[in-house]
Amino acid sequence: MRSIIEQGHTFEEWLTAGQIAADVKQVGQQIRRDYEDKEPLFVIVLNGAFVFAADLIRALDGLRCEQTFIRVSSYWGMSSTGQLEFIVPLQQVVENRDVIIVEDIVDTGLTIHQLKAHLRGLGASSVRVATMLFKSNKLEYEDAKPDYVGHEVTDEFVIGYGLDFDGFHRNLDAIYKVKK
Numbered sequence: 387m388r389s390i391i392e393q394g395h396t397f398e399e400w401l402t403a404g405q406i407a408a409d410v411k412q413v414g415q416q417i418r419r420d421y422e423d424k425e426p427l428f429v430i431v432l433n434g435a436f437v438f439a440a441d442l443i444r445a446l447d448g449l450r451c452e453q454t455f456i457r458v459s460s461y462w463g464m465s466s467t468g469q470l471e472f473i474v475p476l477q478q479v480v481e482n483r484d485v486i487i488v489e490d491i492v493d494t495g496l497t498i499h500q501l502k503a504h505l506r507g508l509g510a511s512s513v514r515v516a517t518m519l520f521k522s523n524k525l526e527y528e529d530a531k532p533d534y535v536g537h538e539v540t541d542e543f544v545i546g547y548g549l550d551f552d553g554f555h556r557n558l559d560a561i562y563k564v565k566k
Contacts, residue, residue: 387399390562397564406518406536412536416534431455433548486533489517491549492521498515499530515530516534539563
């Protein structure tokens with residue numbers, strides 16, 4: 387089992403690249419079925435979701451869709467600040483569009499709760515959520531429950547496959563959990 391040490395924390399491999407690929411393929415197939423006759427707009431949350439989003443868009447197997455990016459922040463180190471900061475606002479018109487927010491991980495749901503409200507306020511026809519990881523036991527906002535989930539995770543801090551530790555380790559092809 388591979389491990390990484392970062393700032394005194396040891397992380398052990400939890401999901402391999404192969405397991406991640408299978409999860410992404412399954413999520414892509416679900417979205418493709420649900421949006422077969424539509425042209426959804428994927429709003430990709432930077433920085434963390436870019437790796438998942440790239441693989442997910444390819445897994446849609448030719449579904450006609452558009453992508454745009456937004457950057458928000460609510461974390462410092464391994465903890466949530468509880469405040470959502472819009473760093474790069476949405477540049478795309480979402481009025482009368484079916485929107486799918488792509489996120490790397492959903493835990494409390496604060497980010498998704500606020501993004502969904504923001505997108506609805508801009509006139510989106512529908513807003514759904516695709517995430518690689520979901521911490522269902524941490525969810526505080528019921529409207530933030532994702533529609534498409536690659537894998538459920540418990541309360542451990544995770545890195546890799548877009549998820550970072552103070553900006554590092556997004557480039558790992560596997561996902562690692564902090565060792566207790």
